[in-house]
Amino acid sequence: MARFHPLEVTDIRRETADAVVLTLKPRDEDADAFGFTQGQYLTFRRQFDGEEVRRSYSICAGLDEGCLKVGVKRVEGGAFSTFANEELKPGDVIEAMPPMGKFFTPLDADVSKDYLGFAGGSGITPLLSIVKTVLAREPQSRFTLVYANRQIKSIMFREELEDLKNTYLGRLSVIHVLESDSQEIDLFTGRIDEEKLEAFFNLWIDLPAVDTAFICGPEPMMLTIAAALKKHGMKDEQIKFELFASSQPGRAKQKVVSQTAATAGESVEIQLTLDGTTRSFTMQRDGTAVLDAALAHDIDAPYSCKGGICSTCRAKVVEGEVEMITNHALEDYEVRAGYVLSCQCLPLSEKVVISYDE
Amino acid sequence: MTNDMSIADYLAGGGKLSSPDNAPPLYRAELMRMMSSFVDSELAGSAGFAAAINWAPGIAERIAASRIVLEKADHAERVLELMGDFGTDTALYNRAHSWAARLPRDAVVDTRRMGGDMRLSVFHYPFEDWTDAVVMNVLMGLASVIQLEEMTHASYTPYAEVIRTVLPREKRHMELGLEGLKKLAASDDGHAAAQKAVAYWHPRVAETFGPAVSERFARLARFGLRHTENEPLRARWRADAESVLEDCGLKTPVAA
Numbered sequence: 001m002a003r004f005h006p007l008e009v010t011d012i013r014r015e016t017a018d019a020v021v022l023t024l025k026p027r028d029e030d031a032d033a034f035g036f037t038q039g040q041y042l043t044f045r046r047q048f049d050g051e052e053v054r055r056s057y058s059i060c061a062g063l064d065e066g067c068l069k070v071g072v073k074r075v076e077g078g079a080f081s082t083f084a085n086e087e088l089k090p091g092d093v094i095e096a097m098p099p100m101g102k103f104f105t106p107l108d109a110d111v112s113k114d115y116l117g118f119a120g121g122s123g124i125t126p127l128l129s130i131v132k133t134v135l136a137r138e139p140q141s142r143f144t145l146v147y148a149n150r151q152i153k154s155i156m157f158r159e160e161l162e163d164l165k166n167t168y169l170g171r172l173s174v175i176h177v178l179e180s181d182s183q184e185i186d187l188f189t190g191r192i193d194e195e196k197l198e199a200f201f202n203l204w205i206d207l208p209a210v211d212t213a214f215i216c217g218p219e220p221m222m223l224t225i226a227a228a229l230k231k232h233g234m235k236d237e238q239i240k241f242e243l244f245a246s247s248q249p250g251r252a253k254q255k256v257v258s259q260t261a262a263t264a265g266e267s268v269e270i271q272l273t274l275d276g277t278t279r280s281f282t283m284q285r286d287g288t289a290v291l292d293a294a295l296a297h298d299i300d301a302p303y304s305c306k307g308g309i310c311s312t313c314r315a316k317v318v319e320g321e322v323e324m325i326t327n328h329a330l331e332d333y334e335v336r337a338g339y340v341l342s343c344q345c346l347p348l349s350e351k352v353v354i355s356y357d358e
Numbered sequence: 359m360t361n362d363m364s365i366a367d368y369l370a371g372g373g374k375l376s377s378p379d380n381a382p383p384l385y386r387a388e389l390m391r392m393m394s395s396f397v398d399s400e401l402a403g404s405a406g407f408a409a410a411i412n413w414a415p416g417i418a419e420r421i422a423a424s425r426i427v428l429e430k431a432d433h434a435e436r437v438l439e440l441m442g443d444f445g446t447d448t449a450l451y452n453r454a455h456s457w458a459a460r461l462p463r464d465a466v467v468d469t470r471r472m473g474g475d476m477r478l479s480v481f482h483y484p485f486e487d488w489t490d491a492v493v494m495n496v497l498m499g500l501a502s503v504i505q506l507e508e509m510t511h512a513s514y515t516p517y518a519e520v521i522r523t524v525l526p527r528e529k530r531h532m533e534l535g536l537e538g539l540k541k542l543a544a545s546d547d548g549h550a551a552a553q554k555a556v557a558y559w560h561p562r563v564a565e566t567f568g569p570a571v572s573e574r575f576a577r578l579a580r581f582g583l584r585h586t587e588n589e590p591l592r593a594r595w596r597a598d599a600e601s602v603l604e605d606c607g608l609k610t611p612v613a614a
Contacts (some may be wrong), residue, residue, distance in 0.1 A: 040410045041377070044491065092361075100443065102376060103376055217366040219365070220368075223373050226372065227372065236510070236518070237518075237519070238478055241373070241375070242377070243375055275384055275577060288474070300574065302384075302390065302477075303391070304398070308446075310390065310441060310451060311390065311446055312390035313387070314445075328447040329447055331446045334445075356384055356387060357384055
């Protein structure tokens with residue numbers, strides 16, 4: 001299982017009014033673990049008011065930069081992004097898991113490929129890593145980047161992209177689409193919608209020549225773009241998606257723990273929610289796991305290994321008290337947030353409310 | 359730029375996910391179930407075929423069987439690695455079950471997989487001899503190709519990508535079996551034995567497509583994890599199997 005390691009913040013660069021770029025340095029013994037592939041992300045953790053918050057941010061450095069950088073855009077009410085933008089300073093140490101993610105294609109110095117990227121707002125971070133790496137490692141490949149932002153001043157990495165265009169003359173083209181600032185060409189103003197994409201494919205982008213398309217941005221934008229690419233004949237395997245990790249659920253509340261003392265052999269009332277439906281049944285406190293009791297009541301609860309190893313049967317205890325026989329899959333913070341492996345879960349209180357939907 | 363859209367709507371609209379962090383709880387559970395079914399079936403398939411290596415009538419067949427054993431274990435490992443991203447203890451996983459264990463030949467296996475591992479029901483039945491293993495490999499291989507093609511559209515892209523890379527090799531396993539079957543069916547004795555094995559395996563492979571009406575399918579479709587219902591996939595397999603068997607001069611059993 002992946003573990004957290006300390007990273008030293010060696011530099012903080014303000015990129016826009018609400019975004020910073022952090023340069024991070026792992027300890028010498030962790031250097032190998034933090035070797036990354038273009039387009040991957042880091043997951044950070046930090047305690048806020050006694051609760052652990054985890055957030056993932058994409059690496060914006062290219063493979064040949066010799067350092068680890070992530071872009072963090074502040075989101076309204078976001079504990080970690082506000083902390084990174086306002087409190088963090090060079091010399092601080094933060095914790096992160098080794099790089100993860102599969103938003104990349106294999107590199108090959110001998111190929112000549114056409115890549116197309118779509119970025120919305122801070123969705124540029126993994127794409128910047130990909131653009132820099134592909135242009136450096138595949139000398140005959142080309143990259144077209146369509147980059148959507150609200151206005152000029154909210155564009156992250158604007159100068160860096162200009163520099164890249166000059167370094168790799170003729171191999172990188174960047175189309176900025178701005179929602180509210182008007183530009184010389186009408187086509188580049190407004191939101192990326194079907195009509196605009198049609199125009200791009202007619203006038204600016206030779207879609208049949210494109211080998212791979214990368215999309216990273218807000219969900220509706222990604223759906224619109226993917227639909228348009230497919231309509232023009234691109235296949236599933238040619239389109240790479242990276243959804244913002246910001247959509248993950250907010251802070252997990254501590255579970256409600258009932259203090260009711262329990263004695264063995266009594267029957268327990270179970271309320272179980274699965275796919276929006278709640279069902280109640282009683283089970284004996286005789287060493288039977290909640291999952292087995294649910295299956296015996298013909299409830300189609302998810303499970304696989306039944307050995308506390310795979311975590312398919314993960315559920316959340318909303319009310320009541322349970323104990324887990326073994327746990328090889330859930331991390332401490334998940335357990336603290338009330339998650340259990342239902343295959344290993346024995347009820348302790350007279351009533352247990354458990355949900356697979358949270 | 360941003361307007362709010364729930365992950366559920368995004369998935370229902372054809373959106374794809376690329377990281378465990380974005381998977382809603384029930385989506386995570388269904389995806390894990392799907393991936394562990396693949397892993398367990400590959401491990402059980404590999405383990406079951408291991409015995410067939412020593413039944414192989416020639417060196418070419420021995421190599422083919424070894425290759426199937428090796429590559430199916432490799433495919434299991436690739437998907438198990440994806441499960442590790444969600445928290446699965448991948449080192450313990452392999453030791454969790456006896457992948458070579460089989461039920462008696464005449465057992466009636468519940469297709470709902472009530473046991474401790476998620477292998478498809480067909481992988482609970484034992485092989486009797488080389489012919490038996492070859493016939494099962496051809497019929498199940500044809501089914502796997504169809505079932506895996508369906509998976510290449512799954513909304514969890516890391517999984518879809520692994521399936522896309524293993525699909526050609528799985529197809530090759532089926533073709534290796536088909537070469538073996540053609541050789542066997544050329545002799546009278548071999549033909550009779552193969553026809554007997556077809557009668558045993560055909561209905562059991564048909565069951566791996568799941569029930570014709572599946573409540574879970576609707577949920578999986580909503581999540582973008584499935585796209586074609588069980589029955590049309592099974593019908594495609596029936597047609598493929600019939601044509602392959604016919605090429606070998608074998609008859610398709612009448613469905614019960």
